[in-house]
Structures are given as structure tokens and as C-alpha cells.
Amino acid sequence: MGPNEFVFLLVGLKWTVALSAIGFLGGGLAGLAVALARTSGVRMLERGTAGYIALFQGTPLLMQLFVVYYGLALAGLKLDAWAAVAIGFTLHASAYLGEIWRGSIAAVPRGQAEAALSLSLGYVPRMARVILPQALRISLPATVGFLVQLIKGTSLAAIVGFTELTRAGNIISNQIFQPLVVFAIVGALYFVLCWPLSLFGARLERQLAVSAR
Template identity: 65%
Template sequence: MGIQEFTYLLQGLKWTLFLTAIGFAGGITFGILIALMRVSPSPWLRIPAVAWIGLFQGTPLLMQLFVAYFGLPLLGFDLPAWGAVAVALTAHASAFLGEIWRGAIQAVPRGQSEAAHALGLHTFSLMVDIVLPQAFKLSLPATVGFLVQLLKGTSLAAIVGFIELARAGTIVSNQIYRPLLVFAVVGALYFALCWPLSLWGRYLERRLGAGTAK
């Protein structure tokens, strides 16, 4: 495999990172909303959030990519391939991150909320100043772990013809007829991205666990 083929793989890697960043940023934005709806006392907010989480956690990401790619044009949204993939990844990430953060929010000791109410704090101040900062720390290891899964999940975008790292590897392999070498390089690139993130997640888990034990 020459420099030209390796450069092509790096172009695919660029799109893998781009899709991961878009999906994760969108998942954070909508995941916070889903988490807040999930812990709301109002059933009008809580039930749609439960349904959203159930839908995207209970169906394969591959199917969600197909629905976004082929279904959105039927609704009048003529998106490029990367846009449809980004929508699917954002919806997928929002469901998982929303549930992760819902658990973190509910893990904050209830006594703190009761004390805040006794001091006359409004619900908005309670969430922003007291609950969410603590929930953010509690959810960090699981959030990083999901980021690793999302990065690897972008490889499914190849099924709708989008050329990210995995699809670029397939194209190069078909050109030079050396699949073992090509996908060893592809696997090494995924490993170089995912392994440090996994180590960071485990470090955060140990650090937060030690802090809780104290």
C-alpha cells in the first residue's frame, strides 16, 4: 500500500471524525433536553422522552441510518448523505446520552434538592447550579464510553454509500487486492482513536470512584 492509498484512508478518517463530532455535539444538545424531560414530573414531557429513548435504544443503528437516508427525502428533506447520517447519529446519541444523564441526575442525593427548595431556590436554579454540575461529573465515564461506541458506529455509514474510514478501506482493498494489509491499517487507525478514549474513561471512573469513597 503506497502513500496515495494511505492518504485516501486519512481522507476517510477525516469524515469519520467529522461524523463523530456532529453526532456527539447534536447528541449532547438534544440529550440534555431528553434527560430533563425524562425526570420531569409532568407526564406530557416524561412520556415522549421515554418513547424516544425506547425507540432509538430498541432499534439497530443500521436501521436508523436507512430510515434517515431513505425516509427524510420522502418528507421533503433533501439532505446529502453526510447530512442524513448526521441526523441519524444525533438522534441515536441523544437517546443514549439522555438516559445516561437521567441516571446521573437521579443519582444526586435528594437531600440537596430538598435543601435548595427550603432556601427558596427556583427549579431552574436548582438544576443549573446544584444538580447538573454534580450529574455531569457522575456521568463523565459513561459519556466517554458512549463516545467510543459512537466513533466505531460511524463505520455503518458505509451502508448508505458514504465514504468514511471503513468504506475507504473497502475501496482501497478492492483496488490493490491486499485486504489483510488494508484493514490492518484501518483497524490500527480506529484503535489509535478509541484506545486513548477508553483509557481516559477508565481513569475518570477510578478517580470519581475514589472521590466517592472518601
């Protein structure tokens, strides 16, 4: 295990971070739309997004990536590995974040919405100025926790040939025949990436618990 192999692992780590960021940001935007639709009071939107969430939460991420990459190719839409995993993780994250944020919106005291209505605030200013800022604060620990899970889940992107950290480790292991050494380093890199986020999420949860007393 020399410096060249370690640099190759760092390149894989870079793509792990990039894929996590794209999945989280894209999934966050789509997840916000899902959460708003789930709490809109429009029955068709609520049922449609509930089915969307159930689909992605009820099926393995590995299968979702497989369907996006190979299923779309069978339908005539051939995507490269990068585009396929970016779409797959964005869809996956949107379902989970949408449900997390729906629960956070529902957790905002009903009196807040009633007070906004009494001030004649419409739906958009009511959500933007009153409900969503409070819901965001409530959702932060769970959102950070999901980001940690998303980072670790990027290892499944190897199924379509995307070279992230785990696949980079597998490639090096097959070349130098030192799997314990290679994957100990891979695990350490994941730990360095995820542990600070886990601590941050736990700290947020403690702070919110104290402020809620």
C-alpha cells in the first residue's frame, strides 16, 4: 500500500463527497417540494407524494440505482454511471428528506399557523416567514443524521461502475492483494468524514432539547 494507492483512494473519496453533496442538495430541493405537497391540504397531491415516499422508502437503494441505470437504458435512455447515480441518490434523498420535513412542519404548533392566518398572511408568506423557519430548526438533527446515512450509502454506487471510495478500495485490493489494509484505510476515511457530522447532529439535538424545556 504505497502513496499512489492512497492518492487513488483520496480521488475515490472526492467522488464520494461530490455524489453525497449532489444527492443531498438535489434531494433537499425536491424533498422540500414533497414536504409542501404532503402538507398542502390538496388530497391528490398528498396521496401522490405519499405513494412516492412509500415507493422509495419501501425498496432498497441498491435496487433503485439498478433500475435507474439499467432500466432507463432498456427504455432507450442510456445514462453514464455518474448521471445515473446522481439521479438515483437525488430521488432517494428527496423521499426521505420530504418525509423528515413533513414531520417537522406538522410538529410546528398549530397556533403558529392560526396566528399567521389571523394576520391575513397568504400560503407562501405564511410558510416562508412563519412555518418553515421553525420546521427547519426542528428537522436539523434528523437531516444531519440522514446526510451521514447518505454518505455511507454512496458505496452502493459501485453496482453501476461508479468509482467512489469503496470501489476504489476494491480496485486497489485486487491489485495489491492486501484487503485488510486497504479496507481499514477505507473505513478510516469514512469515519473521518461521518464522525464530525454525527457529533454535530447529536449536539444540535441536545441544544434543541434544552431550548424546548
